[in-house]
Amino acid sequence: MNPTDNHYPEGQSFRNSLNSRYRVASIWQALFFSALLIAMLSLAALLYNVVDGAFGYVAYEYKNDPAEFSAKPLDDLNKQELLDILKANLSDGAYNKLNNEQAMEKRSKSDLYTLVLERLIQIDTKQTWSMTASIFDANEVKAEAAKKYPEAKLEFRSWLTPIFLTTPMSSKAEFAGVRTAILGSLWMVGIAILFALPIGTGAAIYLQEYATKNFLNRIIQTNINNLAGVPSIVYGMLGLAIFVRALEPFTSGSIFGITDSNGRTILSAGLTMGILVLPLIIINGQEAIKAVPDSLRQAAYGIGATRWQTIWHHVLPNALPGILTGSILAVSRAIGETAPLIVVGASTFISLDPEGPFSKFTALPIQIYQWTTRAQTEFHSIAASAIIVLLVLLLTLNAAAVIIRNRVQRKY
Amino acid sequence: MQINETPQYSIETKDLSIFYGTFKAVSNVSMLIEKQKVTAIIGPSGCGKSTLLRSINRMNDFVPNCHVTGELLMRGQNLYGSNIDPVEVRRSIGMVFQKPNPFPKSIYENIAWGARINGFKGNMDELVEQSLRSAALWEEVKDVLKKSAYELSGGQQQRLCIARTIAIQPDIILMDEPASALDPISTLRIEELMQELKKNYTIIIVTHNMQQAARVSDYTAMMMLDKEGSRSGTVIEFSETKKIFTNPKDKRTEDYVTGRFG
Amino acid sequence: MKQENTTLENKNFRPLDLKKKLRPGESVIQSLLFMSGILSIFITVAIVYELGKEALLFFTTPGVTLTKFFTTTQWSPGIGLFGIWPLVTSTLITSAIAIFVSLPLGLSAALFLSEYASPKARATLKPILEVLAGIPTVVYGYFALLFMTPLLQSIFGDAVQVYNMLSAGIVMGIMILPLISSMSEDALSAVPRSLREGAYAMGATKFETSIQVVLPASLSGVGAALIIGISRAVGETMIVAVAAGSGPNFTFNPFKAAETMTGHIARISGGDLSYNSIDYNSLFAVALMLFLVTLVLNLVSQVIVERFREKYE
C-alpha cells in the first residue's frame, strides 16, 4: 500500500462518521446508566413494598360481642373493671397462667385492654388492604368492605407500633410482637461476636504479623477466603451436626444441670453464627492491620520492643477502628442471616423472653420468614412491620460503622 | 562475658555478606567502627547502604528470606550468634529512620513508651526531659508535652525520634539518611545534634549527601556495586573522612566524591 | 541505682548482655494466635467430615445407589425415591435466571461507575448498591413473594403460580447485582491507564475505548465476578425458600413452583427432624453437594482473580 494513498474518510464525511460514533456511544452510556436506574428502582420498590404492607385498612369482626362482657363501651372502662371482666370470664387455669407470667394487678391498663380483646372478644381479621389502596382508593376499599363483610369494622391501622416492639409472640397477628424475637437476635449475636471477635482478630494478627510465606500459611489464607463464600445454610448443617447434636450435653446446658432443654438453644445458634462470621472478621481485621504503616512497627522494633509489645501497643490501637467497623459489619450479617437459624432449629413460637444461652429462642428474621410464608394477609402485615424493625436496626448499625470510620481520621 | 573485647571499637564486621533470598545485596564487608565517633556510609543509591545499616541492629530479621554470612561483632559478641536475642540487640543499638516515624501518641508518650517496655524504673518525667534536652528539642516542646507528636514539624519529629532513641540508653545509634526528608535548617540542627551526641554514643549514619558526610563524620565507608554488571554492593574504601575526601586511594571513590560519578 | 537509671552519661563500659531471654509470654501469645489461625482449617475439615459422614450413611442405606441418585427424577427419601435431579434442575434454573438478570445489569453498572461517572456521581450511586447488598435475604424473599410474583402474574397471567422459580430467580439477580458490579468495577479499574491512553491516542472515543480495550483487558476479572455470582445464587436459601416453592418438582417451566437444594434443606430441617432418619442423612448428602459445588466455584474464581492481579501489578 502506498503510504500517500488515503483510504480514510476526510472532512465532512469523517465528521459524519464521528458523529454517528458519538451517537452510538451516548446510547450505550444511557443503557449503562439504566442498569443503575434499575438497581435504584428495585431498592425503591422493595422499600415501598415493605412500607405498603405495614400500614393500611383492616376489616375485622368481633367473634364475641363486647356487650356480652360489659354494659359500657370497652374504651370507657377503667383498669379495675377490665380486671374484673378478665377474672369473671377467663378460666381459672388461663387466668393463673397469665398471673404467673406477670401479676395481673401490676399490668397496665392498655395491657389488660389488649388481653380482653385477645382472649375474650377475639378479633377475627377478614381482610387487610395495602397502604396505597387505603390512601388512594379509600372509597373503593370502604365499599368493598361494606359489601363483603357487612358486620365488620373497618379501621386504618399501623401494624408497626411501639406495642409491636414490646409485646411477645402471639398466635394472633393482631396481638403479636417482636419482643422475644429481638431479644433472641441480640443474645444470639452477642454470643457470636464474643466467640468470633477474639478468635478472628487473633487469626488476622497471626496472618499479618507472624505468618511467613510458607505452604501452611498459604493454605490457611486460601481456606479463609473460601470459607467466606460457603453458603450460609451449610454452616447451619455444620451447627446442627456439631453444636446441636454432638455437643448437646454442653449446648443444652445439661452438664450445668439444666434439664428441660435440648441442643436447639441460643448457644448453638450463636456459635454457629460465630463460625459463619469468623472469615468476615478475619478478612476485615487483616485489611485493618495491613493499613497500619510499617514505619510504626519499625519505630517500635528500633527501640527494642518485642513483637507482641509492638502489636499490642501500636498495631492494634491503630487498627482498632477498622476492626470495629469490620465487627459491626459482621453483626449486621449475623442479625440478618436466617437459613442457618432454621437449620439449627430456632423455634418459631416462643412467647417467653430468653433467659440465657440455654434457652430455646426465636429471632427477628425467623419471625419474618414465618409470617411471610403464612397465607393470611394480616401476617404479611406484621412481617412487613418486622422487616422495618430489622432494617432500622441494620441502618443504625451501619451508621455507627460510618461514624467510627469518619471519627478516627487517619493520622499517617 | 567481655572476653575478646576491643575497647576502642564498638562494632566489628568480618567478611559480612547480606542476602535477600539468593540475591547477595552486600558482599564481604570487613570494618572496625570506633567508639564515640561518627561513621558515615556513603555511596550511590541501591548499593546496599541501608541493607548494611539495618543488619547491624537486626532490623533485617523482619524481611523474609534475608540472612547474613560472616560475623558482626559488638564488643566481641557475634550479634548473629545463635544465643543472641534480637530484641536485646535493638535495645543496645537504637535506630533513626529516613522518614520521621513518631508514634501517634503524645510527645511525652513517644519517649516514655520505649523506656517503659524496657523496664525503666526511674523518674519518667526526668528521663523525658533529659532525652528531649539531649535531642535539642526540650525548649520547643516543654509546654506541649501532652500534644500529639503529629503536630510537630518534620524536623521536630525527627529530633523526637532521636530523643526517643536516646531515652532507651543504647550504646550505638544508627541513622539512615535522617535528614533527607527535612528542610536545610532542620538538617543543620540534626547535624549539630550529632556532634553533641557523639560524646556519649557511637553513631553510624547513612547519607547520600557528600557534604553532610564530610561535615559530620570522623570515618567514612565508601560503598559501591562491587563490579560492573554485578548487583552486589561492598565497601570499597574505609578510612578517616579527611582522607576519603582529600586523598582517596580508590579511583571510584575519587570520582564519586568529586561528583564525576555516573 | 537511681543515678544509673536516669543519667544519660556515657555507659560504654556497662556490661553488654545480649543473651537470649526467656519470654514465655511472647511464646504463649504466639501459640494462641497460631491456634486462632489454624482454627479455620479445622472448620473446613469439620464441614467436610460431618457432611461426608452423614452423606455416607445416606448412600449406604439399603436401596440408595449413586445411579439412582444421579439418574432418577423423583426425590422423596422418606418413601424410597432418591433422584436428586428435581432439586438440581430448580437450583440451576433459578441460578440461571439470577445470572441472566445480574450479569448484564451488574456489568453495565460497573462500566458506568468506573468509566463514566464523575467522582461525585460515584459517591452518590455506589451507596445505593451497597444498601442493596446489605439487605438480608429474607427481606428479598418477602419482596419476591409479595411484589415480584404479583407483578409477574399481572404481566403473564395465571400461568404464573403463586410460588414460582422466575420470581425467585429475578429477585436473586437483584440481590447478586451489587456483588457482580463491585467485583467487575475492581477489575475494570485495575486496567492500567496506559492502555486507555494508547487507545485515546489512536482516536478512539471513550465508549470505544471502554468496550473494545478496557473491557476485554479485564475480562478474566469479570469472569471471576460471574463465577462468584453463580456460587452465591446456588447457595442462596431464603429467597427460594420463601418464593420458589415447597416441594421437589422436576420441571423446566420457570412459571412453576419447584424446590431448590437449599430450599429443600431449609424446609425439611425446619420441621421435626429426628436424627438417624433417612431424611436427616439425605439433607447432608444434598448439603455436601452444595458445599463441593460452591467450593469449586469459589476456588476457580480466586485463582482467576490472583492471576489477573499479577498480570497488572
Ligand SMILES: Nc1ncnc2c1ncn2[C@@H]1O[C@H](COP(=O)(O)OP(=O)(O)O)[C@@H](O)[C@H]1O
Ligand atoms: N526487602 C528487600 N528485598 C529484596 N531486595 C531488597 C530489599 N531491600 C533492598 N533490596 C535490594 O538490595 C539492594 C540494596 O538496597 P538498599 O540497601 O536499600 O540500597 P541503598 O540504601 O544503598 O539505596 C537493592 O538492589 C535493593 O533492590
Ligand SMILES: [Mg+2]
Ligand atoms: Mg537506603
